[in-house]
Amino acid sequence: MPHIPLPPDLPGIRGAMAFRPETARPLNALVEILLRGPSTLTPGERELIATYVSSRNCTEYCHHIHGAIAAAHLGGNEALVKQVKTDFTQADISPKLKALLVIAGKVQKDGKLVTAADVEAARKEGATDIEIHDTVLIAAAFCMYNRYVDGLATAQPNDPSFYRERGKRVAREGYVAVSEEYLAQRAPLAAR
Amino acid sequence: MPHVALPEGLPGISAGFAFRPETAAPMRELAHILLHEPNSLAPGDRELIAAHVSGRNHCHFCYASHAAVASAHLRDSTVVEKVRADVLTAPVSPKLRALLVIAGKVQQDGKLVMAADIEAARKEGATDLEIHDTVLIAAAFSMYNRYVDGLGTWQPDDPAMYAQVGEQLAKAGYLRPVIQSLVPR
Numbered sequence: 065m066p067h068i069p070l071p072p073d074l075p076g077i078r079g080a081m082a083f084r085p086e087t088a089r090p091l092n093a094l095v096e097i098l099l100r101g102p103s104t105l106t107p108g109e110r111e112l113i114a115t116y117v118s119s120r121n122c123t124e125y126c127h128h129i130h131g132a133i134a135a136a137h138l139g140g141n142e143a144l145v146k147q148v149k150t151d152f153t154q155a156d157i158s159p160k161l162k163a164l165l166v167i168a169g170k171v172q173k174d175g176k177l178v179t180a181a182d183v184e185a186a187r188k189e190g191a192t193d194i195e196i197h198d199t200v201l202i203a204a205a206f207c208m209y210n211r212y213v214d215g216l217a218t219a220q221p222n223d224p225s226f227y228r229e230r231g232k233r234v235a236r237e238g239y240v241a242v243s244e245e246y247l248a249q250r251a252p253l254a255a256r
Numbered sequence: 257m258p259h260v261a262l263p264e265g266l267p268g269i270s271a272g273f274a275f276r277p278e279t280a281a282p283m284r285e286l287a288h289i290l291l292h293e294p295n296s297l298a299p300g301d302r303e304l305i306a307a308h309v310s311g312r313n314h315c316h317f318c319y320a321s322h323a324a325v326a327s328a329h330l331r332d333s334t335v336v337e338k339v340r341a342d343v344l345t346a347p348v349s350p351k352l353r354a355l356l357v358i359a360g361k362v363q364q365d366g367k368l369v370m371a372a373d374i375e376a377a378r379k380e381g382a383t384d385l386e387i388h389d390t391v392l393i394a395a396a397f398s399m400y401n402r403y404v405d406g407l408g409t410w411q412p413d414d415p416a417m418y419a420q421v422g423e424q425l426a427k428a429g430y431l432r433p434v435i436q437s438l439v440p441r
Contacts, residue, residue: 065371067369067371067374067387067391068374068387069384080388083384083388084385084388084389084392086289086293087286087289087290087392089282089285090282090283090285090286091282091286093281093282093285094279097279097282098279101278121365167406170406171402171406174313174314174402174405175315175401175402175403175404175405175406175407176405176406178259178405178406178408180257180259180408183259183260193261194260196259196260197272197275197276197407198279200259200402200403200406200407201272201276201279203406204398204399204400204401204402204406207395207398207399208396208398210366210395211365211366211394211395211398212366212392213366214365214366214367215358215361215362215366215367215369215394216388216391217369
């Protein structure tokens with residue numbers, strides 16, 4: 065049971081966002097830019113970073129849904145997503161993405177753990193400043209989204225098929241667009 | 257030295273914001289709504305939550321900045337230090353104490369928040385919205401802290417700078433930059 069009354073038909077972060085549309089808007093805008101905005105990292109690669117961090121934070125809703133979105137971007141390759149969660153060093157991904165996942169894993173614990181050597185390793189595989197910046201911020205942002213979802217004890221279904229179709233839709237339409245369906249009809253708290 | 261080529265002379269998160277204005281805009285807006293806009297929790301109380309989480313994450317820039325904003329709102333710089341030393345004995349309301357306990361758990365892992373923690377906050381008068389905002393402030397500072405530390409930003413050790421920034425942020429909020437470029441020492 066959620067710690068506060070959230071709409072029962074909206075699991076995970078969606079219920080929390082519907083509860084407080086004012087904060088939902090910048091939260092959606094940030095994830096839209098980071099994971100779908102113009103970038104030299106593909107949406108699939110960025111979703112894998114989000115999935116990996118959420119998996120390390122053991123946030124069921126986030127690692128399932130972002131895993132499903134990642135798979136949708138990667139031609140339905142759910143096995144690759146699973147491999148990144150369990151051991152990305154053995155996954156069939158680029159050396160650059162592996163180096164960025166090392167950085168993301170450190171940020172997930174504590175940003176101060178990122179060393180010049182980690183950044184150098186990523187640069188050697190071709191990572192640019194903005195890719196390194198965005199990796200740090202994706203990892204940091206998912207430490208927020210994960211805590212938000214867990215800290216309110218939101219509903220987090222544990223059925224992969226629940227996430228698969230939703231993942232395809234978010235991959236197609238984006239975060240801001242799909243959030244409108246549950247934000248549009250809700251008045252800001254201030255007006256309630 | 258920062259891990260990427262951040263603009264020189266800008267401390268902490270202001271350098272990350274200047275480097276990537278696209279992501280800065282929603283991050284600023286989120287902080288502004290959570291900490292500055294009208295709320296049944298006073299801005300000083302919300303800044304204490306932000307400082308508490310940043311202190312526990314050992315993020316010097318964020319702690320010093322939000323401690324200064326809290327002190328500016330409260331017109332008292334001793335409260336934030338006492339919260340940092342021990343939430344349970346700090347001179348804050350029983351409601352804020354219960355919310356700080358929740359924030360401290362979210363800082364570690366959201367799953368640590370128990371129904372009993374929520375019940376304790378409610379008993380002291382906390383509303384659903386105040387509980388929601390406490391969780392999200394703590395979660396958001398788990399992001400801001402990691403962003404500031406993970407980029408290796410310059411985090412000056414200059415109490416006068418933080419005090420000045422704290423006064424300005426307390427007045428103007430977070431939508432626009434208040435820190436001008438400083439000469440690195």
